[in-house]
Amino acid sequence: MERAHPPQSTARPPLGRRAALAVAGVLGLVAGGVAALAGTGSAAADTSGTTTAGGLGSNWYASAPYLMPEDNSPPDAAAVMDATGQKAFQLAFVLAQGNSCSPAWGGTSSIDTDTTMPGVIQTVRGKGGDVSVSVGGYGGTKLGQVCGTPEATAAGYQKVITKYSLKAIDFDLEEPEYENTAAIHNEIGAAKILQQNNPGLYVSITTAGTNAGTGWFGTQMLGEAKSQGFTPDNYSIMPFDGGFNGAAAQTDALVKFNAILQTTFGWNEATAYAHEGVSLMNGRTDAAEYFHPSDFQTVLDFATAHGLARYTYWSVNRDRQCAGTVDPGLSGSCSSVVQNDWDFTRYTVKFAGAAPPTTTPSSSPTGPGTPTTQVPTPGTCTAPAWSASTTYNGGAKVSYNGHDYHAKWWTLNEVPSAGGQWGVWADDGPC
Numbered sequence: 001m002e003r004a005h006p007p008q009s010t011a012r013p014p015l016g017r018r019a020a021l022a023v024a025g026v027l028g029l030v031a032g033g034v035a036a037l038a039g040t041g042s043a044a045a046d047t048s049g050t051t052t053a054g055g056l057g058s059n060w061y062a063s064a065p066y067l068m069p070e071d072n073s074p075p076d077a078a079a080v081m082d083a084t085g086q087k088a089f090q091l092a093f094v095l096a097q098g099n100s101c102s103p104a105w106g107g108t109s110s111i112d113t114d115t116t117m118p119g120v121i122q123t124v125r126g127k128g129g130d131v132s133v134s135v136g137g138y139g140g141t142k143l144g145q146v147c148g149t150p151e152a153t154a155a156g157y158q159k160v161i162t163k164y165s166l167k168a169i170d171f172d173l174e175e176p177e178y179e180n181t182a183a184i185h186n187e188i189g190a191a192k193i194l195q196q197n198n199p200g201l202y203v204s205i206t207t208a209g210t211n212a213g214t215g216w217f218g219t220q221m222l223g224e225a226k227s228q229g230f231t232p233d234n235y236s237i238m239p240f241d242g243g244f245n246g247a248a249a250q251t252d253a254l255v256k257f258n259a260i261l262q263t264t265f266g267w268n269e270a271t272a273y274a275h276e277g278v279s280l281m282n283g284r285t286d287a288a289e290y291f292h293p294s295d296f297q298t299v300l301d302f303a304t305a306h307g308l309a310r311y312t313y314w315s316v317n318r319d320r321q322c323a324g325t326v327d328p329g330l331s332g333s334c335s336s337v338v339q340n341d342w343d344f345t346r347y348t349v350k351f352a353g354a355a356p357p358t359t360t361p362s363s364s365p366t367g368p369g370t371p372t373t374q375v376p377t378p379g380t381c382t383a384p385a386w387s388a389s390t391t392y393n394g395g396a397k398v399s400y401n402g403h404d405y406h407a408k409w410w411t412l413n414e415v416p417s418a419g420g421q422w423g424v425w426a427d428d429g430p431c
Contacts (some may be wrong), residue, residue: 026057034413054129056087057414058233059424061202062277062310064088064132065319065345070105070122072317072332074379077124080316084345086355090126090170090312091117092134094143094160103156107140111159115313121164133160134206136172142187145177150189154197161198168202169194171232178207178217184224192230202233204310206279209237211249213257223262234309236277241287247298254278254302259358270307274391274410277310278303282318282344283335284327292337296347303351307393307410311351319344353408353424379430386416397428404428 055061056188068074077089094111097104103111124131135157136142147153161169177183195203205225207218214222214237224236237257239250254276261272278299284290296313304309315332320341322334329336337346346356381399392398396407400416405425415420416425 005384026198028240037294057424058202058412059409060088060130061132061168061354061416062204062234063312063348064090065313065348066090066134067091067131068092068313068315068317068332070116072315075320077120077316078127080342080345081124081127081129083357084347085354086345087129088131089129089253089316090134091120092170093137093140093172094133094135094157095137095140096143096146096156096298099141099146101143101152101156103135103143103160103351104247111163114163117164130149130167131164132168132170133164133166134170134172135160136174136177136187138172138174139176141176142183143186144183144187144190145180147186147190150186150193153186153190154193157194158197161194161201166198167200168204170204170206172206173209173221173315174206174238175217178221181220182225184221185228188221188224188230189229191232192228195230195232204234204236204277204279205232206238208242209239209244209250209253209278209368210242211244211253211256213237213253213255219260219264222260226264231265231275234275234277236279236310236312238279238281240281240285240289240291241395243287244289247291247302247314250278250280250295251301251302254306258306270393271391273306273308274393276308277312278308279310280313282313283337283339286330288330290337290357293347295340300347300351301337304394304409309410312348313344316345325349333349352410383431388415398425399431400425400430404431 040238040426065086067077067140069091080086092360094103094105095107096102097107097110105111105114105117121131123389143156145154147156157169160166171187173184173187177187191203191205196241207214207221218237225231238363239253244250244253257270258269258276261267261270261276267275280291280296280299282291282296300311317333318331318335320334321339322328322331326338327336381404383397383399383404386398386400386405391412392407392410394407394409398405398416403416405416408424408426411424
């Protein structure tokens with residue numbers, strides 16, 4: 001969120017997390033807060049599930065780290081995929097072009113005439129991956145502020161979904177927009193409309209994290225979602241730039257945010273965690289907090305143990321050690337902490353359920369194929385039959401088509417299959 005860095009007078013934006021990376025004058029993409037995909041061709045099938053038809057399994061969109069393809073010394077996405085096994089990236093931010101109800105990258109590059117992003121997306125898709133697009137972010141003018149109604153706001157975002165054949169979208173709702181109740185009404189309403197009009201669309205909501213979980217405006221946003229009867233794939237908080245001291249403070253915030261979700265929606269603890277996510281910042285933050293790989297591991301352990309729905313971070317551009325002085329201060333192209341290239345991305349891969357490669361492969365990792373979708377047949381299995389409408393946490397046991405399976409991480413509507421290292425379900429053999 002980069003609250004420590006207000007918009008500057010120069011054309012170049014602040015180099016840390018979000019603050020004004022998408023303000024006027026920034027032509028490039030930026031990232032922040034979410035899971036998901038894009039492209040103009042047909043996405044390669046993934047072995048981890050069928051939650052997002054034509055794209056990857058939802059676990060990859062839930063783990064997609066943020067990537068800025070046009071600023072802060074962007075890395076080669078294909079090289080990062082080869083080195084880590086990551087299959088999805090989150091591209092951001094789409095804002096309003098000027099004060100119009102028209103979507104544009106960074107508020108300046110119109111979606112209608114954009115020719116840069118399709119090439120980036122095709123590179124990722126060509127290696128069996130996909131991307132997500134994040135709308136909103138810290139600073140800049142959002143569609144919800146200028147489009148007037150949820151319907152008009154949704155129509156603007158639908159252009160983005162259609163142009164890039166998206167299977168997922170992230171709504172980054174934070175300052176200053178989330179202080180505007182009319183704008184948040186429009187954004188939440190638009191998210192609900194898009195969810196209804198694009199079956200299988202993966203929708204995440206990302207907002208500010210505080211030591212109390214989230215602040216007054218974040219809680220108000222959740223209340224707006226409840227009043228509209230809207231439930232996304234997850235609500236994610238960003239526990240940094242708010243006086244966080246290491247991973248313990250972050251996991252404490254996640255526990256407190258879980259309590260807020262329970263109170264707001266009437267969920268029990270497990271259900272709340274199954275709708276909760278976290279978006280971290282690697283290395284030095286705008287507020288001079290420091291998060292090392294060990295902190296990411298601690299939060300990852302918490303996320304997998306509690307069945308969180310999303311684990312991501314800002315940003316892949318910063319996922320490398322700074323040259324010369326390890327800590328030159330806040331940078332958009334390196335982390336300011338000791339690390340190997342792409343160490344932080346390897347944690348998102350672990351959350352997706354795939355072990356990062358130990359050596360760089362010649363091509364993207366592949367699995368044995370798309371899970372079968374045959375109808376389960378009755379047998380002598382004693383485990384509960386798999387249900388497409390049931391949310392399963394890691395370790396859950398089911399039976400399907402005469403076999404027993406257990407879930408390796410949180411999942412919903414992903415057909416049990418012997419998917420190898422990329423599959424959410426582990427085949428425990430015939431019943």
